[in-house]
Amino acid sequence: MPQPRFYSLDVFRGATVCLMILVNNPGSWSHIYDPLEHAPWHGLTPTDLVFPFFLFAVGNAMAFVMPRLQAQGDAIFWKKVMKRTLLIFLIGLFLNWWPFFRWSEGELVFRQWVNPENPDSGVRIMGVLQRIAICYFFAAILVYYIKPARVFVVSMILLLAYWVICMYGNPADPYSLAGWFGTQWDIAVLGKAHIYKGEGVPFDPEGLASTLPAVVQVVFGYLVGYYIQQKSKQVQAAASGNSQLYPMITGLFVMSVALLVTGFCWDTVFPINKKIWTSSYTIYTTGLAIMTIATMIYLIEVKGIKGGLARFFDVFGKNALFVFALSAFLPKGLALIKLPDGTNPWNWLYKKVLVHIPGAPENGSLVYALCVITFMWAICYVLDKKRIYIKV
Incomplete structure (x- = not known):
């Protein structure tokens, strides 16, 4: 079928x-x-929904591709996932370095990997596409080797672990720009020259540590895509029309409300924050993404509004x-x-x-x-x- x-x-x-x-x-x-x-620090604006929604969409699409990869076996899976990960990451790195030259005192000067005149300045390593690549890589491994029910449990453990690490990384002020533990990881691994400095200090909103909960965002997208896939197969097998998608849509709305409430409650102790991609942010934005998709399925697939x-x-x-x-x-x-x-x-x-x-x-x-x-x-x-x- x-x-x-x-x-x-x-x-x-x-x-x-x-x-x-x-x-x-x-x-x-x-x-x-x-x-x-974007929100200055804690909080949420419509713009703060865009990146998690895209990661969610990456996982969503993965649900429709993964059965084919699983049927082809480990060798094909690793080849395709590694290739896609490297390509997306390198494209992102290329765009960070591009156009390789900059204007300086009326002359074009080559942008070196590290600025010889300022050792703390150089080409940024991380970025949006780089995070997408890393999240895709680890999420693909999780959903390939772990069954959906268990991968959900693993995802929640990862979100809780990230919360604990944040709390104890700097107990005095764990969720502030200056106190967040992940910056020290980025400086140690990537080097100060290769970190985003748009906040006025070395701090990368697409850094290494905050990529962990972002991986879970992709996994949640996969799980929702898997749910949609399984429910729609049941409708297809029963030769039912799209009007029979109501139970699936209802299930999606229930999921979204549960996640929104959970994220809102978690926000009281672990603030919703896009820049350090808190676990509450992951949960809350996933809830909004599911609600958006459920609404679209209702309007487009059931009501046939395809204007x-x-x-x-x-x-x-x-x-x-x-x-x-x-x-x-x-x-x-x-x-x-x-x-x-x-x-x-x-x-x-x-x-x-x-x-x-x-x-x-x-x-x-x-x-x-x-x-x-x-x-x-x-x-x-x-x-x-x-x-x-x-x-x-």
């Missing part, structure tokens, strides 16, 4: 990628509406990793080209046109981000029409 396919899951993945591009490409980082910014918005997001989902990488590649590369008016080909539209939109300065910045989304969508649309799907 062929595996049932859910269009809503493709739309969910595409919408997540679309939002990732939106929040990463404002006209000006100084002019962003609050919902499109323009669904098709718009689906196009992004067809080449998800490619378009995300492209949205980082183009701005960095085009920023090297200096136009006579002091702009570059990437920011010219904002600097010369959109910045003059009446009202709050955030308006022009948001319109620019929407223009970037439209441009990236057009590329994905052409690729989809030509049936070109760039898989990693």
Whole structure:
């Protein structure tokens, strides 16, 4: 029996990628509406949902691929997982180093691995794609070798272990920027030169320690995908219509509420925090992801609402990793080209046109981000029409 396919899951993945591009490409980082910014530290904004939703989608897709890998055996599994992990990680590292040159006193200077003039500055090793690669690798191993019921228990143990390590890593102030234990791990393993410094101090929001609970986010995505797969097979075997998906959707909503309540309660002792990817954050955002998917399944699969918005997001989902990488590649590369008016080909539209939109300065910045989304969508649309799907 062929595996049932859910269009809503493709739309969910595409919408997540679309939002990732939106929040990463404002006209000006100084002019962003609050919902499109990350929470300063503890707490949650809509932007803080984007990355965990994408990791959840990675696990979700894994549920539909894993049976084939298990049937092919260990050798094929390790070959494919290792290859995909290395490719995604190296693409992320490439984008961190790209475009290999920078402007300095009117000249292009090669960006060395470590800046000889400042040994604490260099090419960042970790990043979004690197975390996706690592999470995919370890989650794939867990779900390949451990049955779903047991992998859930293992996942909860990992989340509890991360909480304990955080608490005892620095008992005096475990959940602060200065007191979080993971930074010392990153400095020791990666080196201070290769750590993100956007917080004003060496601190990497995609560091090594906080990747542990992020792995669980992928596993939860897998478990939900597995649940959807098994329930939909039952409907398919009974030759029932999509209206018989109600029990599955109800189950998803019950899961989501249970996780939301658990995450909210855990937040009182282990604050929801994206930057150190707390266990409460993993639980809470997983609950929101499940609720979102359940709603999409109801609207798209049961009610048959497959309008323009669904098709718009689906196009992004067809080449998800490619378009995300492209949205980082183009701005960095085009920023090297200096136009006579002091702009570059990437920011010219904002600097010369959109910045003059009446009202709050955030308006022009948001319109620019929407223009970037439209441009990236057009590329994905052409690729989809030509049936070109760039898989990693």
